[in-house]
Amino acid sequence: MPRSGGPPGPYEDPSAAMTAAAELLEVLRARGQDAAAPVVSPSQMRALLVVEHSAGINLRTLGAVLGSRPPSVTRLCDRLEAMGLLTRSTSPTSRREIELRLTVRGAALLEEQRTIRLREMSAVLGRMEPAALDALVAGLAAFREAADGHFAVPAPGAGGPFSDSA
Numbered sequence: 001m002p003r004s005g006g007p008p009g010p011y012e013d014p015s016a017a018m019t020a021a022a023e024l025l026e027v028l029r030a031r032g033q034d035a036a037a038p039v040v041s042p043s044q045m046r047a048l049l050v051v052e053h054s055a056g057i058n059l060r061t062l063g064a065v066l067g068s069r070p071p072s073v074t075r076l077c078d079r080l081e082a083m084g085l086l087t088r089s090t091s092p093t094s095r096r097e098i099e100l101r102l103t104v105r106g107a108a109l110l111e112e113q114r115t116i117r118l119r120e121m122s123a124v125l126g127r128m129e130p131a132a133l134d135a136l137v138a139g140l141a142a143f144r145e146a147a148d149g150h151f152a153v154p155a156p157g158a159g160g161p162f163s164d165s166a
Contacts, residue, residue, distance in 0.1 A: 018143075028120040036112045038083050043068075045113070047076055048085060048106055056099045058091065085109060 040048070043066070050065050051057055057065075063073040077100065080086035085106035091097035102110070125133060 028124065029117055031116075031120055036109060036116060038085075038109070040080075040083070040085070040109070043076060044080055044085075047073075047080060048102065048110055051086060051100045052102055052107070052110055055101050056091075058097045058099060059088075060097075062100060080106070 046066060047062060050062060054061075054065075059070065059073055059077065062077075063070055066073065068076070077086060077088060081088060083105075084103055087101050087103055088098045089101070091099050125136075128136070
């Protein structure tokens with residue numbers, strides 16, 4: 001959707017600008033990923049982030065959040081558990097459900113990844129003019145607010161994978 005009003009910028013379409021920024025963020029994220037051990041795939045990283053924000057999530061709900069089929073989610077969790085990043089346990093309320101939780105090692109990996117990303121982002125942000133940086137921060141806050149609830153975990157009583165309630 002083209003912007004209306006204001007001077008034309010490098011991108012007439014805000015979605016195109018966001019897509020270009022997301023691609024750059026992916027490059028910056030991947031830059032230091034090999035420095036963290038163990039190395040995990042993007043799909044494994046997404047699963048770890050969801051489990052971190054929704055501790056105790058079950059396999060079916062994780063699959064729904066990731067948009068993956070049950071066999072794929074099971075194999076993904078097998079690999080994460082084998083790496084010592086995730087634990088699976090029987091739910092205390094239903095023996096048929098398996099709950100997922102990060103291990104100490106899994107939480108440490110996510111923290112290490114965040115430190116690497118922060119370093120990479122800081123290097124780029126440090127090159128921006130203060131007014132542009134202020135506008136970026138305001139725009140990102142508005143974007144996050146607009147996205148709030150868009151990634152809700154489709155389970156009764158469960159918070160979204162990126163919300164503070166879990």
